[in-house]
Amino acid sequence: xxPVIGEREVVVVGLSHRTAPxxxxxxxxxxDEEMSETFGALVARQISEEAVILSTCNRVEIxxxxxxxxxxxxILEYLASSRGVRLRTLKKKSYLHEGQDAVEHIFRVASxxxxxxxxxxxxxxxxKTAFAAADRHxxxxxxxxxxxxxxxxxxxRIRTETRIGREPVSMGRAGVxxxxxxxxxxxxxxxxxxxxxxxxxxxxxxxxxxxxxELVIAxxxxxxxxxxxxxxxxxxxxxxxxxxxLERVDIALAxxxxxxxxxxxxxxxPVMRTRRFRPLFCVDLxxxxxxxxxxxxxEGVYAFNVDDLAEVAxxxxxxxxxxxxxxxxxxxxxxxxxxxxxxxxSADPIIAGMTRRAEEARQxxxxxSRGTLELLDPKQREVVEAMTRAMFKRYLHNxxxxxxxxxEVGDADGLEVLNRALHxxxxxxxx
Amino acid sequence: MATxxxxxxxxxxxxxxxxxxxxxxxxxxxxKIVGPALWAGYTAHLAGIGATAVAGGLTALGSPAGSMAxxxxxxxxxxxxxxxxxxxxAVGGFVVPLSMVLxxxxxxxxxxxxxxxxxxxxxxxxxxxxxLVGLGGFALAFGVSLLYLLVRWRLKTKKLMGLSRLPSLxxxxxxxxxxxxxxxxxxxxxxxxxxxxxxxxxxxxxxxPTIYGSLVIWVWYAAAIQVRVVxxxxxxxxxxxxxxxxxxxxxxxxxVLIAVSGWHL
Numbered sequence: 001x002x003p004v005i006g007e008r009e010v011v012v013v014g015l016s017h018r019t020a021p022x023x024x025x026x027x028x029x030x031x032d033e034e035m036s037e038t039f040g041a042l043v044a045r046q047i048s049e050e051a052v053i054l055s056t057c058n059r060v061e062i063x064x065x066x067x068x069x070x071x072x073x074x075i076l077e078y079l080a081s082s083r084g085v086r087l088r089t090l091k092k093k094s095y096l097h098e099g100q101d102a103v104e105h106i107f108r109v110a111s112x113x114x115x116x117x118x119x120x121x122x123x124x125x126x127x128k129t130a131f132a133a134a135d136r137h138x139x140x141x142x143x144x145x146x147x148x149x150x151x152x153x154x155x156x157r158i159r160t161e162t163r164i165g166r167e168p169v170s171m172g173r174a175g176v177x178x179x180x181x182x183x184x185x186x187x188x189x190x191x192x193x194x195x196x197x198x199x200x201x202x203x204x205x206x207x208x209x210x211x212x213x214e215l216v217i218a219x220x221x222x223x224x225x226x227x228x229x230x231x232x233x234x235x236x237x238x239x240x241x242x243x244x245x246l247e248r249v250d251i252a253l254a255x256x257x258x259x260x261x262x263x264x265x266x267x268x269x270p271v272m273r274t275r276r277f278r279p280l281f282c283v284d285l286x287x288x289x290x291x292x293x294x295x296x297x298x299e300g301v302y303a304f305n306v307d308d309l310a311e312v313a314x315x316x317x318x319x320x321x322x323x324x325x326x327x328x329x330x331x332x333x334x335x336x337x338x339x340x341x342x343x344x345x346s347a348d349p350i351i352a353g354m355t356r357r358a359e360e361a362r363q364x365x366x367x368x369s370r371g372t373l374e375l376l377d378p379k380q381r382e383v384v385e386a387m388t389r390a391m392f393k394r395y396l397h398n399x400x401x402x403x404x405x406x407x408e409v410g411d412a413d414g415l416e417v418l419n420r421a422l423h424x425x426x427x428x429x430x431x
Numbered sequence: 432m433a434t435x436x437x438x439x440x441x442x443x444x445x446x447x448x449x450x451x452x453x454x455x456x457x458x459x460x461x462x463k464i465v466g467p468a469l470w471a472g473y474t475a476h477l478a479g480i481g482a483t484a485v486a487g488g489l490t491a492l493g494s495p496a497g498s499m500a501x502x503x504x505x506x507x508x509x510x511x512x513x514x515x516x517x518x519x520x521a522v523g524g525f526v527v528p529l530s531m532v533l534x535x536x537x538x539x540x541x542x543x544x545x546x547x548x549x550x551x552x553x554x555x556x557x558x559x560x561x562x563l564v565g566l567g568g569f570a571l572a573f574g575v576s577l578l579y580l581l582v583r584w585r586l587k588t589k590k591l592m593g594l595s596r597l598p599s600l601x602x603x604x605x606x607x608x609x610x611x612x613x614x615x616x617x618x619x620x621x622x623x624x625x626x627x628x629x630x631x632x633x634x635x636x637x638x639x640p641t642i643y644g645s646l647v648i649w650v651w652y653a654a655a656i657q658v659r660v661v662x663x664x665x666x667x668x669x670x671x672x673x674x675x676x677x678x679x680x681x682x683x684x685x686x687v688l689i690a691v692s693g694w695h696l
Contacts (some may be wrong), residue, residue, distance in 0.1 A: 161459070164594075177595055181586060184599035276663035279600065300666060302586050312591055 007412060008049060010147065010342070011072035012105050013079070014061030016272040017116055020093040027083050030055040032133070039139040039237040041082070048075035048219075050141040052134040052148060054109070056126050060117055063106055066142050068412075072096045103147065103342075104335040110155040112164070113327055118318045124155050143342055154334045161330065164323040167316035171199060172206030174312035179207065181249055182281050182302050186211035191251040192263060194218050194242065196228055199285040199306065200255025204232065207251065214244055214372055220256070246271045252282045254290040263290035272298050283309065340408045347407030350419045351400050358392045433486070437500060437538055438481030443472025444507070444531045451523060469527075473511065476504050476534070494558045499537035500594050505567025506530040506574075513571075513606060521597045522606070526574035533570070554628035561621030562645070566680070568614025569652070573677035576670035579603040583667060604665050607673055611659075615652045623650060644683040651676050 015025060030038055030053050048064035055061075064074055076096065080087040097105045108114045110127045110264055131148045134140045140148070159165050168174045179186060189212045193204045196219055204215055215234035218241065219225035225236035239262075246252060254262060263282070272280065273292045277300035284291035284305045296303040322349065364389065366373065373381055399418065406414040447468035453461045469612055483497050492501055510526040513519045582587075582597050598606075655672035658664045 176588075178591070181582070181594055181597075182600050184601040277668075278663075279666065296587060299668075304589070308589055308591070315592060316690060406663060 012102040013075040015094040016059035028060040039137040050144040054130040100339040107331045111158040162323040167319040176310040189215045189250040192249040194254040195256030197255030255285040260426040261292045262290045344407040347403040433479040433482040440472040495540035503533035509571040521681035558625040565618030572610035572673040574675035575606045579670040
């Protein structure tokens with residue numbers, strides 16, 4: 001028997017960069033304005049009891065608690081009809097996960113194991129926003145609430161216990177990591193960008209995002225330097241001022257179309273003496289190169305080129321893949337545990353019913369003996385009260401454990417039998 | 432009583448060091464032993480020093496074995512302070528073995544104070560403690576500087592794999608300066624107190640190799656600080672000063688121990 005949560009099941013219906021092209025994904029994108037309507041339709045048409053919608057540039061997914069016999073078909077039909085796409089096309093380009101598979105998928109997505117760039121940190125933020133939106137629309141009940149909270153904690157565990165998000169995978173991050181190896185913190189550092197090449201701007205953006213305070217831009221065409229300076233809130237300088245600024249900055253990036261060295265050993269040696277050998281981190285992103293490689297021999301100079309950065313990024317990507325294998329093991333064990341606990345919680349209404357009926361029976365019995373109890377002093381009455389409560393608690397203990405166990409294995413029939421048996425027992429004893 | 436405690440400390444340090452070599456991701460539980468093992472070793476180490484002082488008085492700490500054990504404890508304390516920064520954990524790769532070697536040497540050195548300590552009062556304990564703190568500071572600066580040179584070499588030769596787990600050059604340079612300044616300040620106080628103590632004695636002790644050695648070391652580290660603070664030179668030069676200074680210091684200490692079987696003539 002497939003485990004179900006009571007008479008319901010957790011499902012994931014969605015399409016992502018792995019299954020559908022952007023032309024199709026954009027048709028299913030659900031904007032903030034459309035959220036209310038979508039949640040309303042899912043609940044009103046009794047397609048799902050609870051739902052969370054995650055809509056990003058790489059995926060559109062609906063996490064829902066649906067009637068067990070429906071198995072998410074209702075969501076697929078609703079999506080196809082509301083977006084004017086044939087159901088067959090949608091089925092071919094989408095995926096549907098149920099039960100523990102669905103929980104595993106949700107954990108994988110939130111932990112960035114299913115992302116285009118494995119380990120990227122944005123997805124967890126998007127996930128939390130989606131959950132908050134669903135909560136605002138009152139589309140989240142007990143089951144999805146518990147599942148979403150668990151998802152966030154699993155994603156955090158994976159980020160803490162593995163290095164999945166730490167290894168650089170882009171050229172920009174590779175530049176930042178190398179600069180950090182020299183300077184530690186990049187806060188308050190000054191960078192000089194020579195030229196306006198695409199790669200240079202990419203690395204400069206990354207450096208600025210990681211603490212570099214000031215960007216000085218030198219370009220052959222001064223007006224272009226001014227333009228870029230406005231874009232980066234930096235300072236534009238003329239190319240002939242290069243040497244003067246090299247004495248001041250901590251980081252130098254070269255990304256120009258020039259086919260000669262703009263910085264060489266003869267130029268930099270006196271600069272380093274003036275700097276008293278304060279570290280200078282140089283990155284040459286140009287091809288042909290603009291920074292002479294032999295400057296690396298100078299004391300205090302750490303020079304890298306585009307190949308070095310690419311190698312760091314490549315190694316980072318390989319390392320992330322290795323980490324993804326470890327993260328996958330965490331996802332599987334956590335998903336199994338979470339799904340069991342969701343099942344166990346499905347017994348909650350039945351357990352609450354049992355407890356309520358037991359309390360009613362206890363009150364009836366106390367009421368029946370009220371005449372006798374009134375002869376007792378308040379302290380003695382308290383003892384009787386506590387004793388009867390303990391007796392009923394003890395009587396129900398094994399039944400509650402059994403109900404939880406049946407819930408964990410998803411035995412809805414067993415739960416029903418237990419419920420009826422106890423109910424009948426209560427009625428008989430009541431009669 | 433001190434010897435078994437030192438041996439226990441040494442075993443705990445060996446355990447901590449061995450576990451620190453294990454791959455963090457593959458065996459996270461083994462890596463978790465490092466911290467508790469270090470602290471357990473350090474507790475036993477301090478207990479051993481306490482036992483030495485209780486059994487033989489403060490002069491016993493001035494014995495070759497006592498001094499070595501004391502310096503080793505200072506080195507470990509410096510590392511325990513440094514490793515609050517997770518990326519500086521790698522400093523232990525150089526500093527903990529150094530502490531282990533010093534403690535192992537202490538186990539083979541004479542534990543008795545060489546000769547009677549003339550005079551009285553606080554002069555001798557302050558002189559001794561400051562000299563040993565100075566030695567500990569220079570030992571830590573040595574360990575940090577070796578790691579600096581390793582990281583620098585890897586950056587220069589572009590051996591970048593796994594480099595992000597090591598501290599940055601800036602962090603190591605800063606730590607080196609702190610430990611050198613600490614060592615130099617303690618050494619200065621130690622020499623000054625020793626001089627005052629010697630002057631107060633009815634019979635002045637003769638100038639021996641230890642005194643000359645201490646003065647040479649003082650001049651060396653004074654030059655290192657001068658170059659750093661006034662000249663603004665740092666990095667490889669500062670690391671080189673620390674490494675060479677400590678190598679010279681240890682060589683002269685060994686020389687003194689062999690030549691005179693004690694600290695002073």
